[in-house]
Amino acid sequence: MADTATLQYTVDDYKSSEKPTWCPGCGDFGVLNALYHAMREKNYNPKDVVLVSGIGCSSRLPFFVATYGFHGVHGRAMPIATGVKVARPDLHVLVLGGDGDAFAIGGGHFMHAARRNLNVTYVIMDNQTYGLTKGQASPTAQRGYVHKAAPQGTLEEPVNPLLLAMACGASFVARGFSGQPKDLAQLILAGIEHQGLAIIDTYSPCPTFNKVNTFKTYREEVAPLPADHDPTNFEAALKIAASSMPRYLGVIYRREGPSYEQLLEQRKTGTEADLPRLLDSLFDRFS
Amino acid sequence: MADTATLQYTVDDYKSSEKPTWCPGCGDFGVLNALYHAMREKNYNPKDVVLVSGIGCSSRLPFFVATYGFHGVHGRAMPIATGVKVARPDLHVLVLGGDGDAFAIGGGHFMHAARRNLNVTYVIMDNQTYGLTKGQASPTAQRGYVHKAAPQGTLEEPVNPLLLAMACGASFVARGFSGQPKDLAQLILAGIEHQGLAIIDTYSPCPTFNKVNTFKTYREEVAPLPADHDPTNFEAALKIAASSMPRYLGVIYRREGPSYEQLLEQRKTGTEADLPRLLDSLFDRFS
Amino acid sequence: MPKNDLVIRVAGEAGEGVLSTGQLLVQGAARAGYRVLTDFSPPAEIKGGYSFFQIRIGSRLFYSRGDSVDLLLAFNREAYDLSSGDLTEGGLLIYDPAEVSPPASPTRTQYPVPLSEIARTQLKFELGKNVVAVGVLAALFGMPEEYLRKLLEQRFGGRGPDILNKNLGALEAGLRYVREHIINQPGFRRELFEVERSPADGRRIVVSGNQAASLGALTAGVQFFAGYPITPASDIMEFLAAELPKVGGAVIQAEDEIASMNMVLGASFAGKRAMTSTSGPGVSLMVEALGLASMAELPCVLVDCQRAGPSTGMPTRHEQGDLWLAAFGGHGEIQRIVLAPTSVEDCYYQIQHAFNLADKYQLPVILLLDTVLSVRTESIPRPDPQRIPRWSRLLYQEPNGQGVPPHEGIFLRYQLTDSGISPMSIPGQRGGQYVATGLEHNEEGRPRYDAETKTRFTEKRFKKLAAAPQDAPEPDFYGDASAEIGIITWGSTAGAVREAIERAAEEGIRVAGIAPKMLWPVPDAQLRPFLEGKREVMVAEVNYNGQFARILEAHWGRPLRHVNAYAGEPFKVRDLLAAIRTAARAGAVAR
Amino acid sequence: MPKNDLVIRVAGEAGEGVLSTGQLLVQGAARAGYRVLTDFSPPAEIKGGYSFFQIRIGSRLFYSRGDSVDLLLAFNREAYDLSSGDLTEGGLLIYDPAEVSPPASPTRTQYPVPLSEIARTQLKFELGKNVVAVGVLAALFGMPEEYLRKLLEQRFGGRGPDILNKNLGALEAGLRYVREHIINQPGFRRELFEVERSPADGRRIVVSGNQAASLGALTAGVQFFAGYPITPASDIMEFLAAELPKVGGAVIQAEDEIASMNMVLGASFAGKRAMTSTSGPGVSLMVEALGLASMAELPCVLVDCQRAGPSTGMPTRHEQGDLWLAAFGGHGEIQRIVLAPTSVEDCYYQIQHAFNLADKYQLPVILLLDTVLSVRTESIPRPDPQRIPRWSRLLYQEPNGQGVPPHEGIFLRYQLTDSGISPMSIPGQRGGQYVATGLEHNEEGRPRYDAETKTRFTEKRFKKLAAAPQDAPEPDFYGDASAEIGIITWGSTAGAVREAIERAAEEGIRVAGIAPKMLWPVPDAQLRPFLEGKREVMVAEVNYNGQFARILEAHWGRPLRHVNAYAGEPFKVRDLLAAIRTAARAGAVAR
Numbered sequence A, B: 001m002a003d004t005a006t007l008q009y010t011v012d013d014y015k016s017s018e019k020p021t022w023c024p025g026c027g028d029f030g031v032l033n034a035l036y037h038a039m040r041e042k043n044y045n046p047k048d049v050v051l052v053s054g055i056g057c058s059s060r061l062p063f064f065v066a067t068y069g070f071h072g073v074h075g076r077a078m079p080i081a082t083g084v085k086v087a088r089p090d091l092h093v094l095v096l097g098g099d100g101d102a103f104a105i106g107g108g109h110f111m112h113a114a115r116r117n118l119n120v121t122y123v124i125m126d127n128q129t130y131g132l133t134k135g136q137a138s139p140t141a142q143r144g145y146v147h148k149a150a151p152q153g154t155l156e157e158p159v160n161p162l163l164l165a166m167a168c169g170a171s172f173v174a175r176g177f178s179g180q181p182k183d184l185a186q187l188i189l190a191g192i193e194h195q196g197l198a199i200i201d202t203y204s205p206c207p208t209f210n211k212v213n214t215f216k217t218y219r220e221e222v223a224p225l226p227a228d229h230d231p232t233n234f235e236a237a238l239k240i241a242a243s244s245m246p247r248y249l250g251v252i253y254r255r256e257g258p259s260y261e262q263l264l265e266q267r268k269t270g271t272e273a274d275l276p277r278l279l280d281s282l283f284d285r286f287s
Numbered sequence C, D: 001m002p003k004n005d006l007v008i009r010v011a012g013e014a015g016e017g018v019l020s021t022g023q024l025l026v027q028g029a030a031r032a033g034y035r036v037l038t039d040f041s042p043p044a045e046i047k048g049g050y051s052f053f054q055i056r057i058g059s060r061l062f063y064s065r066g067d068s069v070d071l072l073l074a075f076n077r078e079a080y081d082l083s084s085g086d087l088t089e090g091g092l093l094i095y096d097p098a099e100v101s102p103p104a105s106p107t108r109t110q111y112p113v114p115l116s117e118i119a120r121t122q123l124k125f126e127l128g129k130n131v132v133a134v135g136v137l138a139a140l141f142g143m144p145e146e147y148l149r150k151l152l153e154q155r156f157g158g159r160g161p162d163i164l165n166k167n168l169g170a171l172e173a174g175l176r177y178v179r180e181h182i183i184n185q186p187g188f189r190r191e192l193f194e195v196e197r198s199p200a201d202g203r204r205i206v207v208s209g210n211q212a213a214s215l216g217a218l219t220a221g222v223q224f225f226a227g228y229p230i231t232p233a234s235d236i237m238e239f240l241a242a243e244l245p246k247v248g249g250a251v252i253q254a255e256d257e258i259a260s261m262n263m264v265l266g267a268s269f270a271g272k273r274a275m276t277s278t279s280g281p282g283v284s285l286m287v288e289a290l291g292l293a294s295m296a297e298l299p300c301v302l303v304d305c306q307r308a309g310p311s312t313g314m315p316t317r318h319e320q321g322d323l324w325l326a327a328f329g330g331h332g333e334i335q336r337i338v339l340a341p342t343s344v345e346d347c348y349y350q351i352q353h354a355f356n357l358a359d360k361y362q363l364p365v366i367l368l369l370d371t372v373l374s375v376r377t378e379s380i381p382r383p384d385p386q387r388i389p390r391w392s393r394l395l396y397q398e399p400n401g402q403g404v405p406p407h408e409g410i411f412l413r414y415q416l417t418d419s420g421i422s423p424m425s426i427p428g429q430r431g432g433q434y435v436a437t438g439l440e441h442n443e444e445g446r447p448r449y450d451a452e453t454k455t456r457f458t459e460k461r462f463k464k465l466a467a468a469p470q471d472a473p474e475p476d477f478y479g480d481a482s483a484e485i486g487i488i489t490w491g492s493t494a495g496a497v498r499e500a501i502e503r504a505a506e507e508g509i510r511v512a513g514i515a516p517k518m519l520w521p522v523p524d525a526q527l528r529p530f531l532e533g534k535r536e537v538m539v540a541e542v543n544y545n546g547q548f549a550r551i552l553e554a555h556w557g558r559p560l561r562h563v564n565a566y567a568g569e570p571f572k573v574r575d576l577l578a579a580i581r582t583a584a585r586a587g588a589v590a591r
């Protein structure tokens, strides 16, 4: 990484030659921009970054970035990122994808990722719908949301990503909004700097299909955290996370502690060079 | 169901001729017994009950009961139960299975079952380990739990089933203990009577593999809920659910409201007899 | 003399009305008595990108979308660039001069039609561009206007006279433009584009394959559907979500495909006809639950709207690549039936066979659609809901009267019978209690691991599978049964094969075709006679491996000629014809 | 004269020490220079239930556990009931008279040994019963005691002199009892049970197939393992969990199999050799991720410890039922290599081939073990970690010096090459940036849906698969290559086939056998010569469908004779021999 020491990257260095395929007005543009800026702030060398995603409009994001990327299958971004980070703790790993990817088909992995606490930043581009498949209810869709697969409105309680993350033991829980890209960039930066899994649920409207949760409604509903909010106070954070309106933006909860791959590293007692010796001792044990 | 009006069932009527295959001293015996008693209290006709489970020692339970049963695949008990209950709201549906089944491979379904809120009772036989596969850490295993797949102890934060259930919007959240089978029977009964998904996380020790969470340790760690606990107060319940010691037993949280299949029923505007008319109108629409 | 077969393509930016232009035209044409078969090529991304709607229209029945285009309407430059190569020699190009200025070409006729200009300036109704385009096309192929007017009245009548009049005005503008600037031009050969109708029978409907399958499922009495959105299957779920509650059924949008399939098993266990639909990635996730259905002997129907794979592949593109997965995807030795309809109409009937076979043999039936079948609309005869009688499961009979033990201990859910089929109880039936399980089990359904149980129950389950071909739905037969050249095919490829066989006959090459509807287990009694007297047998399918071909090769222990395409598109009739010609020449040489 | 082949079975309640008795005996015997091959039949439930440990012991190499038992030690009544039928004519039965009183029988010799009585009353050491049993058996087959003493010293020496002495005392008691009450009896024919050793070469180890595979994975340089517990695969994960951190690697117990396989792909993408292990139900859940690996061209190794299916089936029982799933389970058209080792020793080497092939061809390799291979222990030559050189991936070469764009835009991760194999970059390599994806893509890895891309990249991926057989590991060959009867087999069934061929030779029937290690794609160059001059070719495998047989039938377009067992147990040598005899007779008649 010698070459990084001297280089100062610009935002353009993080842009790939592939042009975003999103609809005009899609919230995901703002998230992409915030990401470019957060990476620039860190002055990351693109070769040392891996962006992992699943399937969905939002999950296309890695193609538009000049780093390494892994556009996996639907719902499995977190397990893939886990493999990358555990295998190569030296890499900067971010996960980006949709609310469907994170909480529907990927819901089980989300829970375990939170408890595992790898040093990874997870930005969920939450448009409260399945954009790519044309607007069906995602787990965060509000009750009564009308779509083709529920013409009379969806019946389930929406998932609350913040509360869920906290219940699963996440060490960093935040909410952002694509309509406030500068704050969002700062939030992503804070997530990157957090030692452990940083979960950033980010409102990123889908103007094409979700006509009830829009830039306009979000703008009316979001609010900064109460000035006295202490994100290191679990109970206070739980209360904020559980509240539904206003939609608080910022770092709801954070807790310090070692990350999963750090703990794994601590347990390593040798390197690949020790293999011949290990094999010999194992063969002896079995003879 | 005419015959049920006059009949008074005994506990033996719920026992099948298949003898339990659990190790001597397994906590699951107590759960089975509590279940027999709860069903007897309800005077359920065995023909109208369906017990659904996944795979694990605990999931063998339906074979020992003289009702209908569905012993599915690992982790999918809740989806199967969903199909049963939505298809046939007249049946009494209970789900019984292990902590691994519920929170590891089945974790995603757990979350969505909670938000969906079917009128089903889910008894999780939580031994904080995978009994059937010989003692590896389950998601509820405590941090540091030593087993063959983690000889230096497990690194993940344990899942907190109560907090998780609440975060996912569950309408009834309780904790039981196989060592207190009478209370457990009452808890199951309360769950059955609750209109909606009743989640009862139940300590059911595995003396064969889990040597750290035993009847003895549980007995020392459990406590009745504080006398003034109001299970209808979400915030108070959240606090109790989030606390780790003592291990409170009882109904932590409950909320009234329609169940999912009730909402579905309300939306039905016809019956199978309306099919010919529906088809005609559809063919017309397409011509 | 008017033509009996014309291929029209409307190409442009997705979202710009390609789809709505096409659909309006098709519905009007179908009412007017034209036969229509369409195909839609959606854009690769949600919004933006090249997309086209193709309509084959005439007085005869069609089986494929047509290899090349007689009349192209290009909304913009990209549409012209990507579509003009598909124009037939002598074809007609209509373009919007505000968007593109194509060079003149001796191999085609071309006329500008200022679509956006007319809509914007003349009509002051920018959204009306598509209706103008409909008028333009209708005038060109000579469709009676009243059907379109009526359609617009039905569609917009409820929205007030202003909107309706604007749309009627747009239609009129399109029709008029063609009359005044094209048809009256010297050298315009109207007869090349005018299309004749078939005698209007008034009993046809226009639906896609997914819609036909949904209608068939309703007809079969489906009461439960659980699914997860995925291209190109989602609209089956969406269709049923709107209609099932009207007959007392329910649709659940599940959290994923694993949940969907397990929900279906729960509903089936509870006694209902239950199904799911998905595409390849979903099927991959369902194989574990399908294995459970094999072992617990639970009927269920899975519709796989195949798309181009592997993995996420090309979600909007065509392939018949899931056959092996459908037949063999599962650990251990599973039992499944795989069916494939060959046309939109067939979707309606085959799904009913799927439910019947699932119930009779108590196992999963997978119905393989493919992108072409799923999305293309066709005018088909009004379906006959009585044609296929409903078979019920072999049900346990509840004993009459009293004196029956209130609990289990006696019911043999998996009774060993000659046919392998055991009576099945459903919850609520007195004395029928049992536990459905994925473990190996005895007649009572209790887990048993001894060698005899394993052997006998494996044989029981396979006995059912071996018997299933006796109930295989009738195959389609094409061409000349006594020909020396034969083509076996399946799914939507059957349409192109049929046309290729007809074209070959015109060239004097005799070919026989067969498209079985049951692909697995192999319906030997249907297929084996087809081999007789054949010098050359080809198997045509849209995949690389020749998946059905290899199944047949293993089954018969003889090699077959594989004919494959794997470009994410349906077969072109001309490519199949080329394969036929090669086979015919080889025969001529051999003689 | 002592025998060179004796089958001993220790049968009793699981948990009562069947396993520990067997293992102690085996390790001692192996050190003493006996060749051993074992099999363990675990109980159906966690605790309780009949279970046995079978040891085949002698001076020659063994390939199967033996059809029948020469020396049975029955700990209890159920063990006697379920095992005594497997005794050979003239076999020896040892039983605990406190538990069971078997009737005398002319077809066997039998002696009571009061195992529990000795342990309880004489030794005051109830837990010592198993060690007493070890002494009993050792004395019967004439094993030198010092190896057992040494073993006990190693095992218990660290736990204080009291425990060690108790165990040594128990051993002595067992030995003595046999000397004083059995061997000295008139009529006891010692030579029937005394076993000869092979020259002790001191370079053998005793391991199970799962252990051998784990050792092989370490040797191959695996650095990452993710898995989810499942019978009979869990101990691979458990083994590696203990050992991988010693060489800088990591093991993750994932939340399910879907996560496991995706984690493996992440680690492989990041540049490490990565693997998972599971059994059938887990493989069913992994097929979607395996499809992603095919499309994104990521190397990975999956060990499938097959068990009896379908569905949950019989988790502790044997079957070779996952071959079709391994080769064909996946939507769309996937590329995978399937390998199967034939013996415990082979597990060690084949998994190294698996890693090499995965890296060379950049696709998933599935290694099919089966219950018998996974759980049985064998004494095998000390493995040679140098034998199989490690192949590396075709790696992208980072450019030297400066002047390289700091970001992507140039690297062709999926460059079209003659071999289909493209250089692969790993994160951290300058200029190698790309996005791995399951979408169809161009050389840069960007999603593209046009017909040409789809066609060319499908061909690219299948080019790799077509080339793989050139690197197929050598098959095993058995018997007489020039024979007219041939048997093709795979996996652990190869052992029984080999013995059957040897027995047939003793009867004067010449048979050739071949067990390829690569099952898919079909290693034609290895197998086709085997067909030459064969009048009859059988395919022997433990499944119902004849899964490998059908693959070969499709491949060659010719029928083969299927020889199958599907009882949840390995083939008996005598059943294979019967099939051979039938084939031989048919030949004789034909002549």
Ligand SMILES: Cc1ncc(C[n+]2csc(CCOP(=O)(O)OP(=O)(O)O)c2C)c(N)n1
Binding pocket: A055, A056, A057, A058, A059, A074, A097, A098, A099, A100, A101, A102, A125, A127, A129, A130, A131, A132, A133, A138, A206, C228, C229, C230, C231, C257, C281, C282, C285, C312
């Ligand atoms: C296994 C599988 N199931 C379903 C799909 C279809 N699918 C693609 S994206 C998606 C949901 C997208 O929603 P989200 O993750 O919220 O992303 P968005 O498009 O809203 O950004 C679905 C259901 C798939 N690709 N794979």
Ligand SMILES: Cc1ncc(C[n+]2csc(CCOP(=O)(O)OP(=O)(O)O)c2C)c(N)n1
Binding pocket: B055, B056, B057, B058, B059, B074, B097, B098, B099, B100, B101, B102, B125, B127, B129, B130, B131, B132, B133, B138, B206, D228, D229, D230, D231, D257, D281, D282, D285, D312
């Ligand atoms: C798909 C699949 N993966 C893994 C297994 C193996 N397996 C069976 S039960 C079980 C875990 C059991 O734990 P739990 O649900 O807590 O039940 P317990 O035995 O502790 O009662 C596992 C991993 C399986 N049967 N199927």
Ligand code: SF4
Binding pocket: A021, A022, A023, A025, A026, A027, A028, A057, A058, A127, A131, A132, A205, A206, A207, A208, A209, C046, C047
């Ligand atoms: S459909 Fe919605 S989420 Fe997808 S690109 Fe368009 S606006 Fe964005």
Ligand code: SF4
Binding pocket: B021, B022, B023, B025, B026, B027, B028, B057, B058, B127, B131, B132, B205, B206, B207, B208, B209, D046, D047
């Ligand atoms: S292993 Fe544990 S959970 Fe399983 S039956 Fe025995 S005691 Fe119960």
Ligand SMILES: [Mg+2]
Binding pocket: A056, A098, A099, A100, A125, A126, A127, A128, A129, A130, A131, A138
């Ligand atoms: Mg979304």
Ligand SMILES: [Mg+2]
Binding pocket: B056, B098, B099, B100, B125, B126, B127, B128, B129, B130, B131, B138
């Ligand atoms: Mg458990």
